[in-house]
Amino acid sequence: MKPKTLIVQKYGGSSVANPERIQRVAKRIAKTSRSGKRVVVIVSALGDTTDDLLDLCGKITMNPSRRELDMLLSTGEQISTALMAMALHELGVDAISLNGFQVGIKTDSSHTRARILGIRRARVNRELGAGKVVIIAGFQGIDANMEITTLGRGGSDLTAVAVAQALSADACEIYTDVNGIYTTDPRILPEARKIDRISYEEMLEMASAGAQVMQARSIEVAGKYGVPLHVRSSMNEETGTWIIKGDKSMEKVLVRGVTASKKEAKITIADVPDRPGMAGNIFRSLAKAGINVDMIVQNVGRTGKTDISFTIPADDVSASLKAIASIRPAISKDHLIIDKHIAKVSVVGIGMRSHSGVAADMFEVLGKSRINIDMISTSEIKIAVIVKDKDTDRAVKALHDHFVTKKDRYQSV
Amino acid sequence: MKPKTLIVQKYGGSSVANPERIQRVAKRIAKTSRSGKRVVVIVSALGDTTDDLLDLCGKITMNPSRRELDMLLSTGEQISTALMAMALHELGVDAISLNGFQVGIKTDSSHTRARILGIRRARVNRELGAGKVVIIAGFQGIDANMEITTLGRGGSDLTAVAVAQALSADACEIYTDVNGIYTTDPRILPEARKIDRISYEEMLEMASAGAQVMQARSIEVAGKYGVPLHVRSSMNEETGTWIIKGDKSMEKVLVRGVTASKKEAKITIADVPDRPGMAGNIFRSLAKAGINVDMIVQNVGRTGKTDISFTIPADDVSASLKAIASIRPAISKDHLIIDKHIAKVSVVGIGMRSHSGVAADMFEVLGKSRINIDMISTSEIKIAVIVKDKDTDRAVKALHDHFVTKKDRYQSV
Numbered sequence: 001m002k003p004k005t006l007i008v009q010k011y012g013g014s015s016v017a018n019p020e021r022i023q024r025v026a027k028r029i030a031k032t033s034r035s036g037k038r039v040v041v042i043v044s045a046l047g048d049t050t051d052d053l054l055d056l057c058g059k060i061t062m063n064p065s066r067r068e069l070d071m072l073l074s075t076g077e078q079i080s081t082a083l084m085a086m087a088l089h090e091l092g093v094d095a096i097s098l099n100g101f102q103v104g105i106k107t108d109s110s111h112t113r114a115r116i117l118g119i120r121r122a123r124v125n126r127e128l129g130a131g132k133v134v135i136i137a138g139f140q141g142i143d144a145n146m147e148i149t150t151l152g153r154g155g156s157d158l159t160a161v162a163v164a165q166a167l168s169a170d171a172c173e174i175y176t177d178v179n180g181i182y183t184t185d186p187r188i189l190p191e192a193r194k195i196d197r198i199s200y201e202e203m204l205e206m207a208s209a210g211a212q213v214m215q216a217r218s219i220e221v222a223g224k225y226g227v228p229l230h231v232r233s234s235m236n237e238e239t240g241t242w243i244i245k246g247d248k249s250m251e252k253v254l255v256r257g258v259t260a261s262k263k264e265a266k267i268t269i270a271d272v273p274d275r276p277g278m279a280g281n282i283f284r285s286l287a288k289a290g291i292n293v294d295m296i297v298q299n300v301g302r303t304g305k306t307d308i309s310f311t312i313p314a315d316d317v318s319a320s321l322k323a324i325a326s327i328r329p330a331i332s333k334d335h336l337i338i339d340k341h342i343a344k345v346s347v348v349g350i351g352m353r354s355h356s357g358v359a360a361d362m363f364e365v366l367g368k369s370r371i372n373i374d375m376i377s378t379s380e381i382k383i384a385v386i387v388k389d390k391d392t393d394r395a396v397k398a399l400h401d402h403f404v405t406k407k408d409r410y411q412s413v
Numbered sequence: 414m415k416p417k418t419l420i421v422q423k424y425g426g427s428s429v430a431n432p433e434r435i436q437r438v439a440k441r442i443a444k445t446s447r448s449g450k451r452v453v454v455i456v457s458a459l460g461d462t463t464d465d466l467l468d469l470c471g472k473i474t475m476n477p478s479r480r481e482l483d484m485l486l487s488t489g490e491q492i493s494t495a496l497m498a499m500a501l502h503e504l505g506v507d508a509i510s511l512n513g514f515q516v517g518i519k520t521d522s523s524h525t526r527a528r529i530l531g532i533r534r535a536r537v538n539r540e541l542g543a544g545k546v547v548i549i550a551g552f553q554g555i556d557a558n559m560e561i562t563t564l565g566r567g568g569s570d571l572t573a574v575a576v577a578q579a580l581s582a583d584a585c586e587i588y589t590d591v592n593g594i595y596t597t598d599p600r601i602l603p604e605a606r607k608i609d610r611i612s613y614e615e616m617l618e619m620a621s622a623g624a625q626v627m628q629a630r631s632i633e634v635a636g637k638y639g640v641p642l643h644v645r646s647s648m649n650e651e652t653g654t655w656i657i658k659g660d661k662s663m664e665k666v667l668v669r670g671v672t673a674s675k676k677e678a679k680i681t682i683a684d685v686p687d688r689p690g691m692a693g694n695i696f697r698s699l700a701k702a703g704i705n706v707d708m709i710v711q712n713v714g715r716t717g718k719t720d721i722s723f724t725i726p727a728d729d730v731s732a733s734l735k736a737i738a739s740i741r742p743a744i745s746k747d748h749l750i751i752d753k754h755i756a757k758v759s760v761v762g763i764g765m766r767s768h769s770g771v772a773a774d775m776f777e778v779l780g781k782s783r784i785n786i787d788m789i790s791t792s793e794i795k796i797a798v799i800v801k802d803k804d805t806d807r808a809v810k811a812l813h814d815h816f817v818t819k820k821d822r823y824q825s826v
Contacts, residue, residue: 019472053492059432061499068502071495071510075488079466082484086474089481097484101514102559123559146515146536 006128007032008172010042010138010160015175015234016080017047019087025175025234026087029133033093038128040167042138042160043084045076066111070140070150074100077137077156084135095133098123100140100148105159107141107149114141114149116158119166136163154215161218165225172227175234176213180241181206183404184258188393191405195256196239199246199350202256205382209259209346219243246350254351254358255403260392261344264294265317266374268309268337269324279308281327289323291316294344295377295386309375311386314340342374343392346384347399359383362399369398419541420445421585423455423551423573428588428647429493430460432500438588438647439500442546446506451541453580455551455573456497458489479524483553483563487513490550490569497548508546511536513553513561518572520554520562527554527562529571532579549576567628574631578638585640588647589626593654594619596817597671601806604818608669609652612659615669615761618795622672622759632656659763667764667771668816673805674757677707678730679787681722681750682737692721694740702736704729707757708790708799722788724799727753755787756805759797760812772796775812782811 009029016022033039053072057064064072081097088095104120127134138156141149151158157174164172178186179194181203186192198206200223207216213231222229222243232240272278279298286293291312299307312320317338324331352358362383366373371394375386387395422442429435446452466485470477477485494510501508517533540547551569554562564571570587577585591599592607594616599605611619613636620629626644635642635656645653685691692711699706704725712720725733730751737744765771772789775796779786784807788799800808 019469022473056432056492056496057499060435060496061503064499065502068495068498068510071498071512072492075491078488078491079469079485082481083469083473085481085484086470086477089478090474097481099484099561148512 004036004038006038006040006167006169008040008042008160008164008167008169009175010156010173011044011175011234012156012177013044013047013050014177016043016045016084019083022046022080022083022087023090026084026091026093028234029084029088029095030091030093033133040124040128040134040136040163040169041084042136042156042163043077043080044138044156045073046080046083049076049079067147070111070148073150074137074140074148077139081135081137088133088135093133094131095135096127097135097137098127099137101142101146103136103163105136105141105162107143107151109143109145109147109149111147111149113152114143116141116151116162119162121166124163124167154218157215157218158221161222161225161227161229164227165221169227171230172222173230173232174214175232177233177235178213179233179236179238180231181213181243182257184396184400185260188260189397189400192400193404195241197242197244197250198256199250200243201246201381202348202350203243205346205348205379206257206259209261209344209348209382209384214243251351251354253349254355255347255349255399256351257348258396258400258404259346259348260396262342262389262392263314264311264342264344264386265314266309266311266339266342266386267317267320267324268307268339269331270307270335270337271305272308272331272335273305282308282324282331283310285323285327286312286320289319291320291323295375295384297375311342311344311375341389342386343389343395344384344386345392345395345399346382347403348382350381352383353380358403361402365398365402366395369394371395371398417449417451419451419453419580419582421453421455421573421577421580421582422588423569423586424457424588424647425569425590426457426460426463427590429456429458429497432496435459435493435496435500436503439497439504439506441647442497442501442508443504443506446546453537453541453547453549453576453582454497455549455569455576456490456493457551457569458486459493459496462489462492480560483524483561486563487550487553487561490552494548494550501546501548506546507544508548509540510548510550511540512550514555514559516549516576518549518554518575520556520564522556522558522560522562524560524562526565527556529554529564529575532575534579537576537580567631570628570631571634574635574638574640574642577640578634582640584643585635586643586645587627588645590646590648591626592646592649592651593644594626594656595670597809597813598673601673602810602813605813606817608654610655610657610663611669612663612763613656614659614794615763616656618759618761618792619670619672622674622757622761622795622797627656664764664767666762667768668760668762668812669764670761671809671813671817672759672761673809675755675802675805676727677724677755677757677799678727679722679724679752679755679799680730680733680737681720681752682744683720683748683750684718685721685744685748686718695721695737696723698736698740699725699733702732704733704736708788708797710788724755724757724788754802755799756802756808757797757799758805758808758812759795760816761795763794765794765796771816774815778811778815779808782807784808784811 085095085097107114138159182192229243294311296310498508498510520527551572595605642656707724709723784804
């Protein structure tokens, strides 16, 4: 007999913000269970719980031990799993809540940002075999010494993907408050369209380029193991966006989406002596400080001197300046130009891999809109440009119009 | 080398009600630790946490699964242990929080009222050996299937006693918001005195007779294993009350304390046919309904009929009447007399075991005060009487004056 379809569903904090929402989600889970599917549910903490716990913590210490922080914060998901199991019982559905150590979500010992090493199947399979819906606490795990760990921001997504992979689930549904992934942010551009299917690679580029529906590492892991993800709304029954392995048919679309991010800043070091090792010095000092450099551009030197520009998260500007100040021989402050008023606008699509001309088109479209391009960076499936932040919305609209709305031109064979 | 003194300290919910109180308790723990003692601390949930969690639960179901209730409620103690460890770190004290499964507080599987089967020493001893203060979540344990269990009302007291016993602690300090155990309730009688030393048996009788400082089962377990208990205030440094094994010197005091309880009701079944098995029928039906009968008095039958009176918790009156209604042949309602306006007043002391005359004295004292005695029950070390509830305070005062305040007379050799 073919085993019943197994669905992993993940509900984030806003989907389980209060008892009413928990009850609504429970109805949805009950429906899936009654349709004959086996269901494993991953839940985040109730909307405000984590903030409330951090408030309490902040009244006691500004510098909590990460081990104790994990003890504290992991209670949030335990609360929501227990309440979800109760809500299912109320609907007559047999269900059981399990936390990280009960499932056996084995992680390393990096508290507050642990990595999953493996997931035990025995307990979950036993409960599924007994006909139960299994509710698993997201975000948390257990290390080899029985210490409670947490997976960092967006960790419940990772729990869901890892559980889906371990159990060979037929699908991993990520519930959120939007209907799926859009061709661009619908709040900026009303004509944004929901994407039906997107490849892991495209989604990763979209995620790192500013679309914040799912944690990037979860998409990476899902891609590595081929876990089919379905991002959809917990408020309706509509099909959302499937994140799957890219195939030939998906490559027909050159540009899957347009994204924008204003969370970066640009630092230019002007008139750097153009001698070997200089760039190395600068970026090693930033790496040591744990600063994530995104784009780097070095202008051609004219007079034995050169300009180096790079972008970093806007929050890291002062840490970056501190790191640069440590370089010997020192770089004079007069040569540092900081620009926080920038935005990164990207077009993403696996179709680019086999088709050229997208970059040229992109620059032309922005040129016609009189938007100046400050920096350019490309990957196999993405072209990103830095523009002035006041131009962001116009740039997104122009690119979306050209590549998505009028996409007939860009749907090649 | 003699091992350092080991103290187990238990702080209840009101002692850790908020971050300020947690910090105050942490200072106290730090002081004990710095005085060269090894310290294990048991904490209850923050004052309101349990109620808040029950509120959430109540919005989802009126009839929660006991297993899920344990998952939910056990988070309360995990939160307070983590916060306490952080507060100690802030004071420069090395500390670690451990929850039930990390310590290995093994229980049976009776969710919400589990019994402790044993406590593993390895993890706690390892942390103590590393010079850490160990903060253990009270109230919770783990069964053989890694299910989280809780110990029922007052369960943190039991955790403290069981941990103290397992580690052969030199003392188990129970912190509360009063200075110790009193000869009677100081809110009723200002001349009540703090008791310096009381035996486990006396404390048990006092607890079941209405003094609510410690959970009765914890006292029983402490007595069984000879764990020295020290009940004291978390607000000051005063010595509180030691609960220890009774010895000859303690038997010199006939009456250790006077207690009162208004939480009972009396049911009289009048003119019961005086035939074999009748009383059996009545009390079996109550036992089946899980009702705890305290005192039972059967009057001598005059005319082939008899009166049976008994006391039960006031909350169980309707359940008791339902149970009695199920008896066949039925007892007519006309024969049932319910009296909720009663109180139980008791005098307790191990000295009674070797000295007679206390009962006679007690009845005389009450008689002189024109207080009518409704029922009488005695144990080896306790005499309890039922009086009208309006007479409670006068009865307590008269007995306390006689047996405690003027105790010279009752301190025999």
